[in-house]
Amino acid sequence: MENILFEMNTSVFVDNYKATAPVSCIENAALCIRGLNVAIQGKPILKDVSFDVPPKSITCIIGPSGCGKTTLLRSLNRMHDYTAGMKVTGQVTIDGNDIYAPGVDVAALRRRMGLLAQRPTVLPMSVFGNVAYGPKLYGVKRGELLRAIVERNLKAVGLWEEVHDRLHSPAGILSVGQQQRLCLARALAVQPAIILGDEATSALDPLATRTIEELLLRLKQQLSIVLVTHTLRQARRIADHVVFMYMGEMVESGSAQQVFSNPVHDLTREFVGGSIG
Amino acid sequence: MKLSRRIKDLTATRLMMLTTMSAFALMIIIGVVLAVKSEQILSGHSLWSLLGSSVWKPMKGEFGFLAFIAGTLAVTALAIVLALPPALMASIWLSEYANSRIRSLFAPVIDLLAGIPPVVYGVWGTLTLVPLISETLAPCFVDFSTGYSLLAGGIVLAIMVIPLMMGLFGELFASIPRDLREASLALGATRWETARRVVVRKALPGIVATVVLAISRAFGETIAVMMVCGNVADMPGSLFNPVYPLPALIANNYGEMMSLPDYESALMLAALILFVIIIAFNVISHAILHRLKQRIA
C-alpha cells in the first residue's frame, strides 16, 4: 500500500527471545519452516515439513484435498494454539525469530500475518466495522483516519463501488464473494508483512478472481504472500514459488518455473500433469 | 397409499396446530378467569386507586397494590443486577478460557444448581443470609434490621437465577462458530478483545433473551423470596427494609380469607397484575430483541 496512514507497529513480538538452533534458510526469507510436525490426538497431520517463503513474492501451496494445506497455513500464525489435542513441533521463524518460542506475543505476531480463512468469516458488525476492526485494536481512533483506511482497503479489493452506500449495514448481508473480498480488505487494513490466504478466491467468479490476483501481484512488491490454492491454473498464473504437499508431507518446493515444467518428483509430475488430485 | 400419506400429513399438521393453539387458548382462559374474578373488587374501587395506593388494610376495605408491585419490581431488579455480571463473567471464562475438561466438569454442576428446589434456597437464606444481614451487614448502614429484607430476597433470587443464566449462556457461547473467534484472533486481537468485541457482541440477542427469561423467572418466584424478604407491605425504602412481592402476597393469603369476598377478589387482581406485567414485559422485550437481531445480523 502506497502511503502508510498509520504508524505500523514494527516492534519485535518476542519478549525474551533466545537464539534457537541455527537454521539455514535462504537470505531474508519471510518465513523459514523447518521440521514442522503437527499431530492431533497423536495422529500426525503434517510430517517433517520444511521450506522457505522468499520475501516479496507469491508462494503457492498446492496438493490434493486433505493433504494438510490448511493445517500448514494455520500453523504459520499459531492458529492451532487453542485446538485441544493439537500438537505442533518444529520451527517456524520469521526474521530469525522462532514463533513457537516461549514468550512470544502471539497477538503481535498474528498482526504481522493476515490470515484469510478457507471460509470467509465476517465479524458481527457493519462492513465499515469489519475493516476498521484491526486498526481500532491498535489504537486508531480518529474517525477521519478510520474512514480513509476503510475506503482505501475496500477500493484495493474492488469492493468499494459495491458497498460504499451501505458501509453501515451488517456485513452478513453481503454475498459470499463480497464477504471474501471484505475479509481480504480487513486483513490488509492492519498492514501485515505476510498474507496467508487459504483459497482466497474460491467463492469468486473469474472477473473478481482476476481483480484479486492482480491485487496480490501488486501487493507482492511490498509483502510476502503464501497462498493455498486448489486451482493449478491459478498457481501457474501468479506463483513465484510452489510447495507441493501430499498426505501431510512436503514433496517438492521450488520456483514455479521449475516445479511446473521440470518437477523432480514423480508425484509432483503426476499432480501438475493432472493425473492425481 | 398416496391418499393415506396425505391423510397422515394432514392429521399431523392439524394436530400440531391444535397443540400450539391450545397453549395460546390456555393463556387467554387464565387471563379471562382472573379478570372475571377481579370483577368484585374492581366494581367497588377504581383501578387507579387500587394501583396508586400503598395502603393495604383488607379488614378496613383498603386494597392498595403499589407496595406489592414496587416490591416485586425491586426484588427482581436487584436480583438481576446482582446475578448478571458474575453469570456473564463466569460463562465467558468457561467458554473462552477454560479447557474442555473444566468445562465438562462444570456443566453438570450448573445444571444441578439450577435444579435445586426453591425452598432449599429459601431455607439457606433464612439460616445463613438473614442472620448475616441482620448481625453483620445492616449495622454498618442502618440502626436496625431483622435481616428479612429486600437485600435478602434479592441475593437469594440472584443465587437462584445465576445457574439458570449460566446454563443458557454456556449453550449460547458454544453455538458461536469458532471461525468467528479465529477471524478476530487472526487480526491480532487478544482473547479478551475477541470475547468482548466479537463473542459477546454476536451473542447479544441471546444474552438479552436469557436476561428476559431470568427476569420472568424472578418475577414469579414465590417461596424462596417469601421466606426471606419479610413480607411487610411497605414501599421499598432501603435494602434493609422488608418488602412484600405480589406472589408472596397471593401465596400467604389465598385460601384463608375466603370469608371476605373483596379480599379474595383482591388476591385475584394481584394475580392478574402479575400476569399482565409478565405479558407486557415479554412483548416489549420481544420487540427489543427483534431490532437487536436485525442490527447485528
Ligand SMILES: Nc1ncnc2c1ncn2[C@@H]1O[C@H](COP(=O)(O)OP(=O)(O)OP(=O)(O)O)[C@@H](O)[C@H]1O
Ligand atoms: N481439528 C482437527 N481435528 C481432526 N482432524 C483434523 C483437524 N484439522 C485437520 N484435520 C485433518 O487433517 C487433514 C488435513 O486437513 P486440512 O484441512 O489441512 O486439509 P487441506 O489440504 O486444507 O484440504 P482441502 O484442500 O480440502 O481444504 C485432514 O485429514 C483432516 O481431517
Ligand SMILES: [Mg+2]
Ligand atoms: Mg483446506
